[in-house]
């Protein structure tokens with residue numbers, strides 16, 4: 001089948017207002033990726049080489065976004081929203097190029113399964129002219145019903161046009177359709193006449209094709225394939241389904257999730273076998289974890305690379321550019337941004353490391369801060385292999401600590417420290433015998449005097 005050429009047309013011109021948003025609906029994200037980009041990914045996974053994106057008039061934001069998630073897609077503008085068939089025909093120029101398979105998908109149906117697409121393509125390869133991906137539901141209201149006669153699909157009837165009897169049908173149009181490229185334009189052009197809703201229904205091509213004796217088939221897929229997002233509640237529902245799938249996949253690939261339902265992945269999270277993820281962990285985009293890492297509870301991780309056998313958290317925040325090498329440790333209440341933590345280095349407690357390199361085996365004491373920003377620019381801190389940074393030190397960048405350097409706790413380090421040197425950057429301690437007691441007496445007398453007066 002891979003030999004068959006395939007064009008995917010993704011309809012994204014619809015603008016519902018139920019999202020109550022300044023952002024176009026299909027750019028709302030699931031697992032950090034716009035929902036329409038999920039559809040693009042599914043199309044690509046099903047072997048669709050070419051992509052046409054049908055967008056609404058003036059959808060500049062869509063165009064810009066599409067450059068990122070579908071740089072090869074050709075965008076077509078549907079000037080007026082006259083229905084799904086009309087939207088497909090906005091891509092007429094692409095369809096005319098001639099493809100074996102044409103897939104039509106909706107940009108607001110993000111959980112579409114590449115296997116459902118591949119199954120539909122298979123039916124085209126077997127000679128069908130139109131394939132509709134259906135699903136069964138106890139609550140079919142709002143969906144087009146698949147009308148079958150003698151085991152053949154003869155029509156799709158939109159809810160509004162259904163008889164009471166037809167409304168009882170629970171086999172519904174998931175919205176995903178595959179059409180044989182050589183018949184596509186002719187069938188679509190025949191949808192010309194407006195129907196009850198005053199729209200050109202894509203679904204009408206089923207009746208048209210069946211009446212002409214073409215082979216029209218319905219395949220069946222799970223409900224998720226048809227889950228269209230129209231409001232924030234459905235967005236959250238889709239997110240939930242997506243996360244559940246991803247968690248199962250992670251566990252099947254050898255990752256331990258102690259409380260899977262509390263771990264949230266991004267669309268691009270890579271996580272190796274024997275990694276253990278404790279409860280309540282959030283992965284933002286761009287995270288790569290090798291094998292055998294431990295991600296302790298309540299960690300927030302994005303844009304980070306974590307090598308084998310690292311230990312992260314609990315309550316760690318790894319931001320973009322955090323690069324932990326083998327066996328590195330970033331412990332509780334630490335934030336690491338744009339910094340390499342080399343092999344076996346430890347950043348264990350209450351620390352901010354930003355724009356830095358921490359050499360292998362170095363130990364960063366509690367409360368250490370790399371002061372990387374002067375309000376205008378960012379500066380780099382380099383900490384050598386095996387260095388020891390005493391607790392509660394401020395390293396004012398740009399600054400470097402040599403290999404084996406030793407920083408006394410409470411230091412403010414403004415000048416670089418050579419290899420193996422010891423640096424104090426704090427006031428010398430003075431201890432005055434008996435002064436504590438004296439002070440206490442003075443203060444208590446003053447307080448008593450104030451009370452009287």
Ligand code: UD1
Pocket residue numbers: 011012013014015054078080081082083084086087106107108142143144145156158172173174175200201202203226228
């Ligand atoms: C559609 C199907 C219905 C199916 C349901 C599944 C039709 C006529 N109906 O109904 O059978 O059960 O999906 O979710 O196809 N769009 C455009 N331009 C338009 C109209 C729509 O781009 O002029 C896009 C929308 O952005 C949306 C998609 O097409 O992504 C579907 O349109 P929508 O109005 O949501 O159709 P439904 O009523 O949900």
Ligand code: CA
Pocket residue numbers: 228
């Ligand atoms: Ca819809």
